[in-house]
Amino acid sequence: MPVPEGPLVVGVDSSTQSTKALVVDAATGQIVARGQAPHTVGGGAGGDGKESDPEQWWRALAEALGQCGAHARQAAAISVGGQQHGLVTLDAAGRPVRPALLWNDVRSAPQRDRLVEELGGPAAWAERVGSVPAPAFTVTKWAWLKETEPEAARATAAVRLPHDYLTERLTGQGTTDRGDASGTGWWASASESYDGDILERVGLSPDLLPRVLRHGEAAGTVRHLPDLPLPDGALVATGTGDNMAAALGLGLRPGQPVLSLGTSGTVYAVSARRPADPTGVVAGFADARDAWLPLACTLNCTLAVDRIAALLGREREAVEQGGSAVLLPFLDGERTPDLPLASGLLYGLRHDTTPGQLLQAAYDGAVFALLTALDRVLDADAAPDAPLLLIGGGAKGAAWRETVRRLSGRPVQVPRAEELVALGAAAQAAGLLLGEDPAAVARRWKTAEGPSYEPVKRDEVALERLGGVLSDADALLRGSTP
Numbered sequence: 001m002p003v004p005e006g007p008l009v010v011g012v013d014s015s016t017q018s019t020k021a022l023v024v025d026a027a028t029g030q031i032v033a034r035g036q037a038p039h040t041v042g043g044g045a046g047g048d049g050k051e052s053d054p055e056q057w058w059r060a061l062a063e064a065l066g067q068c069g070a071h072a073r074q075a076a077a078i079s080v081g082g083q084q085h086g087l088v089t090l091d092a093a094g095r096p097v098r099p100a101l102l103w104n105d106v107r108s109a110p111q112r113d114r115l116v117e118e119l120g121g122p123a124a125w126a127e128r129v130g131s132v133p134a135p136a137f138t139v140t141k142w143a144w145l146k147e148t149e150p151e152a153a154r155a156t157a158a159v160r161l162p163h164d165y166l167t168e169r170l171t172g173q174g175t176t177d178r179g180d181a182s183g184t185g186w187w188a189s190a191s192e193s194y195d196g197d198i199l200e201r202v203g204l205s206p207d208l209l210p211r212v213l214r215h216g217e218a219a220g221t222v223r224h225l226p227d228l229p230l231p232d233g234a235l236v237a238t239g240t241g242d243n244m245a246a247a248l249g250l251g252l253r254p255g256q257p258v259l260s261l262g263t264s265g266t267v268y269a270v271s272a273r274r275p276a277d278p279t280g281v282v283a284g285f286a287d288a289r290d291a292w293l294p295l296a297c298t299l300n301c302t303l304a305v306d307r308i309a310a311l312l313g314r315e316r317e318a319v320e321q322g323g324s325a326v327l328l329p330f331l332d333g334e335r336t337p338d339l340p341l342a343s344g345l346l347y348g349l350r351h352d353t354t355p356g357q358l359l360q361a362a363y364d365g366a367v368f369a370l371l372t373a374l375d376r377v378l379d380a381d382a383a384p385d386a387p388l389l390l391i392g393g394g395a396k397g398a399a400w401r402e403t404v405r406r407l408s409g410r411p412v413q414v415p416r417a418e419e420l421v422a423l424g425a426a427a428q429a430a431g432l433l434l435g436e437d438p439a440a441v442a443r444r445w446k447t448a449e450g451p452s453y454e455p456v457k458r459d460e461v462a463l464e465r466l467g468g469v470l471s472d473a474d475a476l477l478r479g480s481t482p
């Protein structure tokens, strides 16, 4: 391995399933060391939620950094990208009051419906906040907590997002950034500030929230932390949500579409225009710089398809083409389309349907849900033939890639760099350290380079079949019948 040229920086991705840490040479983008440690997601008291212990994220960070050996101790700057939306409630001593409610916990669907109506409906939310909240959004989770666990809400002295929690443990300062703040539902994109009226409606004092840093500001420096292999005094960048970090990590320019296949499926692009989609399909996030990140997200992506592969007793690549089965893999309810109470649906079985075709149908269902949002995400700046940048753990799989090609009809590019969230965080840390634009840092590191795949003819028959089943099964998918 070549000797690093520049100062070393650390980029962290604290996502749903694990923490990944990279030590990167700020001059060249070369990955000098990496570490990864898993997280546990539990169902909460009733078993129907999605919760994780923030303390475990901290321990996972220590473990992942520990795996980076001496290199982490030489880092001059660090930044943390984290799963978006999660509600972290801390007591006066900074300890979690209860496990964090994660982005894919849909128990706050009734509170979401009420909040949308109270504020004047979807169009009013889109205009003011930039997004019509899904039950993913922090504001709906806080409303759920106030209603369902009032003692926990009363004991809360600070409210944080996952990346804020980790950043604060590094620096001792309560901070966040505009990218991740834009997924709370109480940060209004129209005014680029916390919305006092929304906070009042859900009974949350702004004093409990972190300060929103501007792009390029430092969150602080690493304080003395004996359990973490980082040097005291290293610079800490703002950090951001994982999708915003990946956009930085790709050095994304406006109009370049990204499809990310991880626990969540996401489709997004950077835009110079503030998004405000009244249908609620597109969340109008801010990016981690000064632009915007219109994004649509599904709850059921790689984990759901892996689960179906396991049920069928097949390897994830053991797909077969053909047949007429349709599988909507909405195992966790769904966000795109907005069906929080849905469960998975299988239709179109015949005597000759094979297990491999059923697995392919699960891939089709997951990719179809994401692609329905692609045109809404892209604005007038987007070239219709721009390649889809395929990232996330699923991008390593041929079955995912071929499904995306067949159902999108677009060229696909798969960046060789695998950990784009952690790389984006590293680029943010390098940008802070060197006084450079983090997206320019990532472009200098050539993170988006990788094999390109020509477009293939779009499989209109499969798309039509999927769309037909989705609309015919609407009543079933909207109901709570398991």
Ligand SMILES: Nc1ncnc2c1ncn2[C@@H]1O[C@H](COP(=O)(O)OP(=O)(O)O)[C@@H](O)[C@H]1O
Pocket: 015, 016, 017, 018, 261, 262, 263, 264, 302, 303, 306, 316, 392, 393, 394, 395, 396, 397, 398, 400
């Ligand atoms: N070689 C592979 N082929 C296809 N999918 C893979 C491969 N390796 C990992 N994955 C998928 O990647 C997913 C994790 O992706 P990742 O982007 O790390 O998720 P997250 O950031 O949500 O925790 C796993 O659920 C797994 O299905």
Ligand SMILES: O=C(CO)[C@@H](O)[C@H](O)COP(=O)(O)O
Pocket: 015, 016, 017, 082, 083, 084, 085, 103, 136, 183, 241, 242, 243, 262, 263, 264, 265, 266, 283, 297
């Ligand atoms: O909710 C969203 C985006 O709005 C998700 O994309 C989360 O940010 C979780 O990300 P992963 O753990 O799947 O990376």
